[in-house]
Amino acid sequence: MSIDQLRRALDEAWNSDREHAERLVLVTAILQTALREAGMVPTLVGGAAIEFHAPGAYTTTDIDLVVERRTREEIHQVLTALGFTKPTRHWVRGDLHVEVPGSYMADPTDDVEIDRFILRVVRKEVVLADRIVGFREWQHSAYALQAMDLIRAFGSELDEDPLRDHLRREGAEQYFEPLRRLALSGRKINEQKLRQIWRRYHDARPPKEEEP
Amino acid sequence: MSGANDNLVLLREMWARRRANAAPLRAVVDPTGMTRPARHPDEHAFLAERKGLGPFVEVDDPTYRIWRTGKYGTAAEVKEKWARGELGPEHDPWNEPDLTGTEETPL
Numbered sequence: 001m002s003i004d005q006l007r008r009a010l011d012e013a014w015n016s017d018r019e020h021a022e023r024l025v026l027v028t029a030i031l032q033t034a035l036r037e038a039g040m041v042p043t044l045v046g047g048a049a050i051e052f053h054a055p056g057a058y059t060t061t062d063i064d065l066v067v068e069r070r071t072r073e074e075i076h077q078v079l080t081a082l083g084f085t086k087p088t089r090h091w092v093r094g095d096l097h098v099e100v101p102g103s104y105m106a107d108p109t110d111d112v113e114i115d116r117f118i119l120r121v122v123r124k125e126v127v128l129a130d131r132i133v134g135f136r137e138w139q140h141s142a143y144a145l146q147a148m149d150l151i152r153a154f155g156s157e158l159d160e161d162p163l164r165d166h167l168r169r170e171g172a173e174q175y176f177e178p179l180r181r182l183a184l185s186g187r188k189i190n191e192q193k194l195r196q197i198w199r200r201y202h203d204a205r206p207p208k209e210e211e212p
Numbered sequence: 213m214s215g216a217n218d219n220l221v222l223l224r225e226m227w228a229r230r231r232a233n234a235a236p237l238r239a240v241v242d243p244t245g246m247t248r249p250a251r252h253p254d255e256h257a258f259l260a261e262r263k264g265l266g267p268f269v270e271v272d273d274p275t276y277r278i279w280r281t282g283k284y285g286t287a288a289e290v291k292e293k294w295a296r297g298e299l300g301p302e303h304d305p306w307n308e309p310d311l312t313g314t315e316e317t318p319l
Contacts, residue, residue, distance in 0.1 A: 021227060022220075022223075022224070025223070053230075054227075054230045054231075054234060055227050055230070055231060056231075056234065056238070060264075061262075061264065062255060062259070087254075088254035089252065089254055090252070090254055090255060090258070092258065095262060097255060097258050097259075099252070099255065101280060101281075101305065102280070102281050102282065102305070104281070104282050104283060105282075106282050107282075112219060112223070113219050114219060114220060114223065115220065133287050134249065134276070136287070137276075137279075137287040137288065137291065138249065138271070138273055138275075138276050138287075139247065140247050140248050140249060140271070141245075141246040141247050142243065142246040142247055142248040142268040143248065145241060145243065145246060148237055149234050149237055149238065150234075152233050152234045152236070152237045153230035153231070153233050153234040154230065154233070155230075155233045169286060170286050170287055170288070171286065171287075171288050172287075183237055186236060186240065187240065188240050188242065189237070189240055189241045189242070190241075190242040190244065190245075191242075191244060191245040191246050194246070
């Protein structure tokens, strides 16, 4: 597909009357297709990845892409061909904002075909783990809230083994159960409650596994 | 129906299911005062202009951004390296030079 065709597809997708999450995901898949055809490996991360896995109360027009195998200059050439401008460090087109926060992707991803385009997105357990780590290490209560939102949204679809492995590596596993309990409790959730949880479990570490 | 459209139908079903699952939580949340990592000033300005900043308070800490690069270990390790001076502002991705599309790197 030519860059002009992709540009038209992007216009149609973003200006369509589809719901926000669907437009965002489709636009991202078109962007990724253009980057992929130029030899890059892009992956959706951050808030837009959350919106893909569990569209929530807080929508985003910020598309964070980890792009491997090419330079920012080459990314720039593709995005400008798609109609983006770059007034500062990031690329913009109307209400869309594209950021490339990294060039290294170690986490597992999923590929999803949407219309004719492939979206690569970081796996849902990674997104959830990152939010819990952000709460544990930087006390970001909004991240605890997002983690609870994801826990409820995923329900039984959550694959706990890779999630717990990830959290264990980061020393944040002790927060998973308290956040899950609160998410399922039906009790009011506010800043004060999340601060209490952070303080209570901050120094708690899960027991070390016995060595063979 | 094409395979691609089948995927879109499945995606819509997944979103509807997950929204329904999360709805009881969203009904009991008061986000007042909750914090999140700071956005880059350019992104902040872009969103502020469009009234898209959302309800959360932004807190700036370069160690978060350094950890997110995935290059320097776990979050705790990044913070320890920062405290020992092994990591510094020069490792903050916001401080990396960006010459893209400038006169230094002409298109």
